[in-house]
Amino acid sequence: MNIDCPLPADTGEIVRLGHGSGGELSQRLLRDCVFPHFNNSWIAQGHDSATLPPATGQVVFTTDSFVVTPLFFPGGDIGRLAVYGTVNDLAMSGARPLYLSCSLILEEGLPLDTLTRVMSSMGAAATRCGVQLVTGDTKVVERGKGDGIYINTAGIGVLHESLTIEPGQIRPGDVILLSGDIGRHGMAVMARREGLEFDSPLQSDCAPLHRPVQNLLDAGISIHCLRDLTRGGLATALVELAETAGREFLVREADIPTCDAVRGACEMLGLDPFYVANEGRFIAFVPADQVESALAVLESDPVTVGSRAIGTVTGGDRQQVILQNALGCERLLHRLPGEQLPRIC
């Protein structure tokens, strides 16, 4: 029995449980909605795995699942996030991102048009980052057991063997650079979710970060550590690094940029922008004598315009982050105890 002929085309159709069967419907879903956006020789081979060409350097491996709601938000969507998020995790070790996997958990009833839009966005994001989506998987769960689309991406990058960018490299005297204003992604998603409107449109900062990192390396900056500011925001990233590195940081509140729209939305919703998720911002720990050159490099890339030095690594042996306000008063920053913004990425 071949069902290709009697059934109508999938236009206007929805995801059915049969699309997850591994059979004829699965094949058609991949052929119509997925493969056209990930056009490369690995996908064409129809394997369950991808054999990659040899690359020079150490292999770096990472993964993230994405469950953001809504699927589309100002400045991005779940597909773009799934590519940039994993590319950024690779970039934060100094690796050059090369290959991604893409695994979908679809909810029965999802319009195929929505899936196609998300896959098209993933394809465009992968092209922008110069990465190939080489292997994947699709599962379908019943209505009420998912939420439209969940996406997992795993990523492989290569790292020049001379590079060690990690918390253990953070040294007293290092300066902490922040790559732009904070809180845009979390507040753009929340504003869309809550139906808030602002005078100036609030867009997610969702962006790939591998290029600015590469530019810093190419300029000879001795990056000691990098961290992207995703869930938990700037504060959580700083606290985690202070603990992992066993160092004390002093950060100046007045030097941390936030835009009017983020401050307004945070006040309205009772949120602290220091804990709001970003998807295109990072902090970099660099030697004090390289701060000016590093900021000049970052300023030259649209993704990192507005970078600032926001603090330093002290000689203190407490694993903590001191936040100094404009009046010189100091308080300690802590991790977010529970949840501020669920389903933000």
Add this chain to the structure above:
Amino acid sequence: MNIDCPLPADTGEIVRLGHGSGGELSQRLLRDCVFPHFNNSWIAQGHDSATLPPATGQVVFTTDSFVVTPLFFPGGDIGRLAVYGTVNDLAMSGARPLYLSCSLILEEGLPLDTLTRVMSSMGAAATRCGVQLVTGDTKVVERGKGDGIYINTAGIGVLHESLTIEPGQIRPGDVILLSGDIGRHGMAVMARREGLEFDSPLQSDCAPLHRPVQNLLDAGISIHCLRDLTRGGLATALVELAETAGREFLVREADIPTCDAVRGACEMLGLDPFYVANEGRFIAFVPADQVESALAVLESDPVTVGSRAIGTVTGGDRQQVILQNALGCERLLHRLPGEQLPRIC
């Protein structure tokens, strides 16, 4: 605010949205329920990615998401499946599995004890396979937006450069070996789901397949192609390979083993065992003059006891699978058109 002191330990507790925040609760979840089962130096580093040591050979990359229900079934559970499934995808290219990622999508309300059981099972399965779980991610979705636990694993293996095991290598005259009886995994899950009981207990065949593959290679068998028989079962795997390879296969129904319990359950539920999922069975295409040695190798491993030659690649140029019954009558096998058993893996 530090919440470590005032709150009780997580014993008897459930997953809350805060466990997905990236903050204090996330840390505690990982520390208590996840990390103890994946003990290695990468996990200890607390990075968002894992930098892997250099390995000889080509890198092979794959991914699968697991949404099986129920989470625990006779002969396995979602954690074991998530390790073996990805290990098997690597093994089917002839690669030696080395590293896995583990990304969790947890539903609010999941008992932490359940998570711990699943993670413990993943850890044991990884140890059995000699793979390391080196990087991961955890997201939490609201009640009614998931189903307990969904797990994604991506896998990295290495392949000896002289090996090319893929559909394009299938040749006329090749013999098709099947590594054991079929239908156990799908019927064990369905029996648990439907509350069926049998005289002889029906267990999933869920098992890692990298060792028998390695044994075949070590014995000098020129494996042309391998495919594990997951969703869609034996029939779907055969049809897909016939189409991808552009070859015609002739398969003898009487040589395909099924156990009494599987046949009984299939009859009761109106299912065809040829389309029922397996999680520890594969087919191998080998030259006719190596069949006896290959079967001897397979017979020596508990995972592949009961292997059989079930058919051949004909010289025909139609991309199809002919099933010959015990009386010599022939019919064509097709892919499963829709869904037979949803959420089977």
